[in-house]
Amino acid sequence: MFEVFKKELTELLRDKKTLLFVVVFPIVVFPLLFSVVAFISSQAALDAEQKVNTYAIINGDFAPEFTDKVFYHKSFELYKGDKTFNSVEELKAGVTAGDIDMGIYLPSDAVKTLDDKKQSEWQVVFNDSKSINFLFERVKELAKEYSDTLQESKLLSFGIDKSAQESILKPINVVKVDTADKRENLGEKVGGFLPYLLIPLVLMGATYPAIDLGAGEKERGTLETLLLTPITRTELVLGKFITLLTTSIASTTITVISMGCWIALALAFADLEFIKAAFSTLGISDLLMIFVLLLPIAAIFSALALAISIYARSFKEAQNYMTPLSMVVFFPIIISIMPNMELTAKTAFIPVTNVALAIKEIIKGTVDYTLVGLIFLATALIAGALLAFCVKWFNREDVLFR
Amino acid sequence: MIEVTALKKKFKLTKDHKKNKIDEVDPREDKDFFHSVKNVSFSCAKGEVLGLLGPNGAGKTTTLRMISTALKPDDGSITIAGNDIIKKPLIGRKSIGFLSGSTGLYGRLTVKENIEYFAKLHGMSKQAIKARCEELFTLLDMHKFIDKRAENLSTGMKQKANIARAVVHHPDVVILDEPTTGLDIMTTQTVINFIKGLKAQGTPVIFSTHHLDEVALLCDRVAVINEGVSCFDGTLAEFKQAGNSEELNQAFMNILTEKQDV
Numbered sequence: 001m002f003e004v005f006k007k008e009l010t011e012l013l014r015d016k017k018t019l020l021f022v023v024v025f026p027i028v029v030f031p032l033l034f035s036v037v038a039f040i041s042s043q044a045a046l047d048a049e050q051k052v053n054t055y056a057i058i059n060g061d062f063a064p065e066f067t068d069k070v071f072y073h074k075s076f077e078l079y080k081g082d083k084t085f086n087s088v089e090e091l092k093a094g095v096t097a098g099d100i101d102m103g104i105y106l107p108s109d110a111v112k113t114l115d116d117k118k119q120s121e122w123q124v125v126f127n128d129s130k131s132i133n134f135l136f137e138r139v140k141e142l143a144k145e146y147s148d149t150l151q152e153s154k155l156l157s158f159g160i161d162k163s164a165q166e167s168i169l170k171p172i173n174v175v176k177v178d179t180a181d182k183r184e185n186l187g188e189k190v191g192g193f194l195p196y197l198l199i200p201l202v203l204m205g206a207t208y209p210a211i212d213l214g215a216g217e218k219e220r221g222t223l224e225t226l227l228l229t230p231i232t233r234t235e236l237v238l239g240k241f242i243t244l245l246t247t248s249i250a251s252t253t254i255t256v257i258s259m260g261c262w263i264a265l266a267l268a269f270a271d272l273e274f275i276k277a278a279f280s281t282l283g284i285s286d287l288l289m290i291f292v293l294l295l296p297i298a299a300i301f302s303a304l305a306l307a308i309s310i311y312a313r314s315f316k317e318a319q320n321y322m323t324p325l326s327m328v329v330f331f332p333i334i335i336s337i338m339p340n341m342e343l344t345a346k347t348a349f350i351p352v353t354n355v356a357l358a359i360k361e362i363i364k365g366t367v368d369y370t371l372v373g374l375i376f377l378a379t380a381l382i383a384g385a386l387l388a389f390c391v392k393w394f395n396r397e398d399v400l401f402r
Numbered sequence: 403m404i405e406v407t408a409l410k411k412k413f414k415l416t417k418d419h420k421k422n423k424i425d426e427v428d429p430r431e432d433k434d435f436f437h438s439v440k441n442v443s444f445s446c447a448k449g450e451v452l453g454l455l456g457p458n459g460a461g462k463t464t465t466l467r468m469i470s471t472a473l474k475p476d477d478g479s480i481t482i483a484g485n486d487i488i489k490k491p492l493i494g495r496k497s498i499g500f501l502s503g504s505t506g507l508y509g510r511l512t513v514k515e516n517i518e519y520f521a522k523l524h525g526m527s528k529q530a531i532k533a534r535c536e537e538l539f540t541l542l543d544m545h546k547f548i549d550k551r552a553e554n555l556s557t558g559m560k561q562k563a564n565i566a567r568a569v570v571h572h573p574d575v576v577i578l579d580e581p582t583t584g585l586d587i588m589t590t591q592t593v594i595n596f597i598k599g600l601k602a603q604g605t606p607v608i609f610s611t612h613h614l615d616e617v618a619l620l621c622d623r624v625a626v627i628n629e630g631v632s633c634f635d636g637t638l639a640e641f642k643q644a645g646n647s648e649e650l651n652q653a654f655m656n657i658l659t660e661k662q663d664v
Contacts, residue, residue: 003522007511014510014551221506225567228470229523230495397473398414 004239021208026255031262053101056085066146091125102126187364192337195356205251206244206301207322214309215318233394244302299383307390348374409478411439438464444625444635446606453621454610461630462610470500499573503583509553513563524571538566558589578609614650
């Protein structure tokens with residue numbers, strides 16, 4: 001078994017494609033990819049924040065204080081073109097044509113309605129399909145400021161002073177007393193994301209080498225010669241399985257260490273308080289526990305990938321089978337981030353979901369160690385069963401000589 | 403001595419196979435199974451070379467795969483020096499050296515590493531491996547390329563490395579499945595010389611081939627399989643006699659035709 005493991009590892013380490021997937025991708029490509037995505041999204045948010053939007057306003061004269069607030073706001077610039085806007089329809093056409101970014105329609109009785117004890121409805125016309133859009137929120141904020149001023153003066157005219165106004169308008173004030181500490185709050189946010197990164201990495205670290213170790217052997221014509229040596233099929237499977245387990249864990253570890261280095265580097269040069277706070281809460285014991293939980297997951301993926309690979313007639317066929325496997329793995333991770341999904345004695349038995357939930361709990365610092373033990377046991381049992389299936393698979397002539 | 407008696411092997415037909423079937427009437431096919439080998443028997447004694455002949459699809463490769471323990475027969479027996487290798491496949495694997503035209507090497511390992519790997523899997527000691535490798539490298543004139551990766555070798559070099567891999571553990575019987583297919587004259591000669599060497603050492607050799615000139619050159623015995631059934635097993639002289647011709651090609655054709663007529 002050790003000879004098989006040693007030989008498989010030597011061969012894999014000499015394969016440029018494997019090195020690319022297991023070493024280069026985790027060290028360079030993934031962190032680079034994440035950095036680029038983070039940079040582009042933050043840049044897009046910054047651009048949206050700083051963008052000056054052209055606007056047109058109809059009946060602005062009926063609410064001059066509000067009109068002035070919009071006019072002097074740094075994010076808005078009054079439309080100075082030749083077109084005129086007299087209705088909501090014309091504002092819509094202006095936004096669609098790109099003449100203006102936003103149109104504000106005030107009814108002609110914008111303020112007078114208050115005297116008639118009615119509510120006035122103002123319309124903001126803009127394209128809301130953009131994911132990052134501050135337009136509506138800004139106008140709403142300005143309108144609220146103006147609305148509060150109107151409300152205050154109206155109540156004052158009724159003889160209600162400022163302190164009384166607050167008790168009338170907001171008789172009950174509900175205050176949140178959060179028992180979750182800083183770590184729990186950050187863990188809830190980051191903890192859901194981490195399994196998304198780690199678990200597919202574990203899978204990727206096993207699948208590519210598995211194709212080489214199973215279908216690759218068939219395609220190269222080396223499987224038959226290997227089967228004719230006096231080692232048992234169990235030893236053969238174990239040798240290959242341990243190789244995959246090694247590459248899977250190695251690939252994940254390399255990625256995590258590499259990302260850790262990149263984050264440390266980023267923190268040294270930029271003041272990223274949120275990230276600093278998020279990662280300062282994690283201790284070595286937490287990381288070790290995550291690593292331990294990933295071991296049986298890696299074992300499940302290694303056994304599955306090996307069984308699939310040995311069934312395939314060729315490298316290409318194995319690749320085709322591995323693609324749906326990647327999709328299948330994402331499904332239980334998605335379950336783990338669904339609302340109200342928590343780590344319980346029941347969810348501890350759902351493969352992959354259990355580990356994803358446990359990682360989240362570990363990061364939050366609220367993990368139940370009994371459940372972690374249960375997860376490890378349940379996952380290890382599944383991995384063992386899959387490994388036994390793999391050995392059985394390797395004994396079937398219709399699988400080996402398809 | 404290797405004895406093969408009344409071997410049988412059938413394969414379950416897949417849905418794809420049933421769907422894509424071209425021949426409407428295949429005598430070896432029933433509703434669910436393809437009877438690849440129906441009744442094959444022959445023997446090969448120490449120092450003998452047995453030529454296994456038969457048309458394409460006759461069941462030669464399946465038979466050799468059963469002897470090499472890669473496939474398990476449905477019925478029949480295979481014994482090597484009295485050991486039933488169907489019941490004890492690990493003993494069989496230690497006793498057999500197998501080489502076919504399609505067997506490959508590990509491309510990213512050097513020739514030396516390839517051969518040492520198989521020697522280790524056969525449980526040989528470090529010293530024994532070193533001595534045996536040296537012996538084979540000299541015998542097959544391989545010293546120039548033993549440190550080259552197998553993926554960078556020429557076809558001839560690959561076949562030499564394959565031969566060394568197949569016999570590194572001093573097998574009691576050597577099985578060769580169409581070992582000269584696709585090889586140039588020089589490499590074919592290497593294989594022929596290798597078989598002659600084995601014969602001289604007293605190692606029984608079974609080899610399947612379509613080249614009857616190689617049979618004439620090397621074989622003491624001939625076994626013919628057609629449609630999964632043995633239709634001849636005897637010496638080369640008996641083969642010519644049974645086929646009513648001194649020409650091996652003609653004798654072979656006559657034996658096949660005679661059996662089909664029967």
